[in-house]
Amino acid sequence: MAHAWRDAVPLSDEQRLVRDSIRDLCGEFDAAYWRERDREGEYPTEFVDRLGEHGWMGILIPEAYGGAGMATTEAVVMMEEIAASGGGFSAAQAVHGGIYNTVPIVKYASEELKESLLPEVADGEVAIQSFGLTEPNAGSESTAIETTAERDGDEYVVNGQKIWISRVDASDYVVLMARTTPREDVDKRTRGISMLLVDLDDAYEQDALEVREIPKSVSGFVHSYEMWFSDLRVPADRLIGEEGEGFYQVLDGLNEERLVIAAECVGLGIVALERAVEYANEREVFGGPIGANQGVQHPIADAYAKVLAAKQLVYSAAEVLDEADRTEAGARANVSKYLAAEACFAAADAAVQTHGGFGVAREYDVERYFREARLTRIVPITQQLALNYLGENVLGLPRSY
Ligand SMILES: Cc1cc2nc3c(=O)[nH]c(=O)nc-3n(C[C@H](O)[C@H](O)[C@H](O)COP(=O)(O)OP(=O)(O)OC[C@H]3O[C@@H](n4cnc5c(N)ncnc54)[C@H](O)[C@@H]3O)c2cc1C
Known part of the structure; x- marks a missing residue:
């Protein structure tokens, strides 16, 4: 079943x-x-x-x-x-x-x-688990990053601060986004950003990197960090791609990645629903299983319909994504991520409610699924920004930024 x-x-x-x-x-x-x-x-x-x-x-x-x-x-x-x-x-x-x-x-x-x-x-011997884009003044507006990488001979010198960078503790390298040309010197704000592969051990050895873990309420075993770079020297051959074109290079793989995040939301929705059904069948109150009550049954069935629909969207998008032009790929990836996040939220919420008091007990896991489902509405982009994409790029509505 x-x-x-x-x-x-x-x-x-x-x-x-x-x-x-x-x-x-x-x-x-x-x-x-x-x-x-x-x-x-x-x-x-x-x-x-x-x-x-x-x-x-x-x-x-x-x-x-x-x-x-x-x-x-x-x-x-x-x-x-x-x-x-x-x-x-x-x-x-x-x-x-x-x-x-x-x-x-x-x-x-x-x-x-x-x-x-x-x-x-x-082979799993080297980990490139971290991607460093977000900064205190550049979250949704990622082109506002202020971290700089200035060319000096055959090295770049990196200075700046990153925030919310995940898995730094589990990584040998971070793929770092930094400005190689100041924002005021480029015709478009998307230009002048470059991608560098930073060796973390080397950065610590140079005494050019400080990190601090951000305590948070969710994904407790996937740690996120603030990072401070001061005069970190990175060999110029660690530039990935073309100098100044890093933002476009990131955009290139973004739709595929967003779709895979949507698949992760679907998986979360499925496990939450499995737990909800199991408990609704087992737990007896007023002489019968609580799942017999439609007040318990319907939210689970409603979330099931949403998760299944999201799953079908994700898989149909995955099949055509490679052939689709950028706008269609963006539309499918953003629709999938948006709906899959909402679907897993509905599933996790139903699972918590079905468990009654045990919905918040750690031993039943659904409280963790609920915290995670809430997070999917924020990362890797917020639901509002996914809607902005659809409104502006697909439906032809005016741009808000
Ligand atoms: C657990 C976790 C892990 C993360 N891991 C990484 C990582 O590994 N690497 C990395 O680079 N980043 C990472 N991030 C950062 C994440 O990508 C950002 O938090 C996210 O993009 C939102 O940026 P922000 O937090 O600065 O929110 P803000 O940009 O400050 O936005 C705040 C709110 O305003 C809304 N808003 C802003 N502008 C608009 C608009 N024009 N229209 C409508 N609504 C708007 C947003 O949707 C949001 O709800 C992580 C974040 C978290 C929480």
């Missing part, structure tokens, strides 16, 4: 293989494992290592560089399954960066860098 929900969309042979392999692997990490990670705030190293051992961190790396050479559709299956396994959105987030940071490197890094780095990333 439970798996029939998860398998509601027909899969290709390759996708089935991905789903079954990930399902088996996730089966080694039960609810108690995730509960413990959440309670202790410990990064799930064993889980991520297992994925690495089996080559899953290289799912999007071409075979020529030691990866599996798969595409968005397979990444969608993988990440939905991780979340649906019980790990939730946070388990998916624990590896999401490591998988998606390889995309700009594959597309834009020098051949030398790709050959030296990517095989080790695919």
Whole structure:
């Protein structure tokens, strides 16, 4: 029954293989494992290592560089399954960066860098888990970043502050976005931003990086940090792609990534619903199972309809995304992310309500799923910004910024 929900969309042979392999692997990490990670705030190293051992961190790396050479559709299956396994959105987030940071490197890094780095990333020996864009004065308005990277001989010198950068503790490198040309010297604010691969050990050795963890209420085992860079020297050959074009390079992979986030929301919605149904069938009040009451049943059925619809949207978008032009790809990715976040919120909310008092007890996990579902309305972009995209780029409404 439970798996029939998860398998509601027909899969290709390759996708089935991905789903079954990930399902088996996730089966080694039960609810108690995730509960413990959440309670202790410990990064799930064993889980991520297992994925690495089996080559899953290289799912999007071409075979020529030691990866599996798969595409968005397979990444969608993988990440939905991780979340649906019980790990939730946070388990998916624990590896999401490591998988998606390889995309700009594959597309834009020098051949030398790709050959030296990517095989080790695919094997799970090296982690590029962190992506550093957000700053105190640049969240939704990402082109407002103030961190600078000034060229000095064959190095860049980086100064500035980042905030909310996840998995710095679990990463060897951070893909860092910095201004190489001041905002006032470029014709468009999207220009003059560059992408650098920063070696974290080297940064600490230079005494040019300070980090501070941000205490937060959700995803307790995927830590997020503030970072301060002072005169960090980065070799110029660690520039990814073209100087000044970094913002466009990020945009390039954004729709695929957003769609995979939507798949993670679907997985979270599924596991929340499974828990809701289980409890609604088991718990007896007034002489019968609470699930017999339509006040309990309908919110679960309503959320099921929403999660299933979101799942179908995600999978149909994944199939056409590679062929779609940028506006259509953006429309499908933003619709999917928006609706999948709302659907998993409805599912997690129904799961908490169904559990009554135990809805807030840690041992039943649904309170964690609820906190995570709330977060999906904020990251990686907020729901409002997803709607802005649809309003302005798809429906032709006036721009608000
Ligand atoms: C747990 C967590 C992990 C994160 N990990 C990373 C990471 O690894 N790397 C990274 O670079 N960033 C990361 N972020 C940052 C995240 O991408 C930003 O928080 C997000 O983009 C929103 O930016 P902000 O927080 O500055 O909100 P703001 O931009 O300050 O917005 C505040 C509110 O105003 C709304 N708003 C702003 N402008 C408009 C508008 N024009 N129309 C309608 N509404 C608007 C927003 O939707 C939001 O609700 C993470 C954040 C969190 C919470």
